[in-house]
Amino acid sequence: MENKSKKTYWPHMILGFLAIGITLGYWTVKSANSLPVQEVNKYMLKYQQADLSINQILEKKIAFDKAYSIELKNVEMMVMTDNINSNRPQPNVVKLVKGDNSFSYVVHTKDGKTVNDVNASFLLTQPHSRTEDVMIESVPFSNGMYRIDKLNIQKPGRYTLQFRATIGDKTGYSEIAAYLNP
Numbered sequence: 001m002e003n004k005s006k007k008t009y010w011p012h013m014i015l016g017f018l019a020i021g022i023t024l025g026y027w028t029v030k031s032a033n034s035l036p037v038q039e040v041n042k043y044m045l046k047y048q049q050a051d052l053s054i055n056q057i058l059e060k061k062i063a064f065d066k067a068y069s070i071e072l073k074n075v076e077m078m079v080m081t082d083n084i085n086s087n088r089p090q091p092n093v094v095k096l097v098k099g100d101n102s103f104s105y106v107v108h109t110k111d112g113k114t115v116n117d118v119n120a121s122f123l124l125t126q127p128h129s130r131t132e133d134v135m136i137e138s139v140p141f142s143n144g145m146y147r148i149d150k151l152n153i154q155k156p157g158r159y160t161l162q163f164r165a166t167i168g169d170k171t172g173y174s175e176i177a178a179y180l181n182p
């Protein structure tokens with residue numbers, strides 16, 4: 001006679017693995033949504049736009065760099081000490097102040113003449129966030145410089161000062177790191 005009272009646990013094991021799989025899937029989606037991915041502002045464009053037209057962007061930048069240069073003036077720089085554990089030198093960064101900040105850019109030809117008919121734009125951004133971006137589409141020209149006045153910065157941390165200058169079919173970019181102490 002057969003023993004029909006023998007218990008099998010494999011259906012319970014299958015349901016347990018299924019419950020664990022669903023729980024881990026839910027946890028993965030929930031933790032991934034809690035840390036959203038921020039878009040990059042390289043070349044003052046959305047990532048997708050820059051990716052689609054990177055060849056034209058680089059051609060215009062190379063043409064600009066051959067004839068012109070962009071220089072940031074009248075700012076205080078923080079002297080960075082090099083990391084002894086790394087072989088990469090640390091570039092100096094612009095020191096920001098809490099409250100109103102002003103930036104002055106000069107666009108000049110390679111022989112030193114100031115260019116005054118530039119279509120200039122400016123972007124203040126943080127490296128890993130776009131929530132506090134400040135974009136100025138048309139930077140005014142006065143006293144030989146392209147000036148951004150009274151830019152209010154309150155949140156301490158790292159920033160990037162991006163300046164784009166377009167002259168005809170040539171476009172140049174300046175990207176300089178900045179820091180606001182807490």
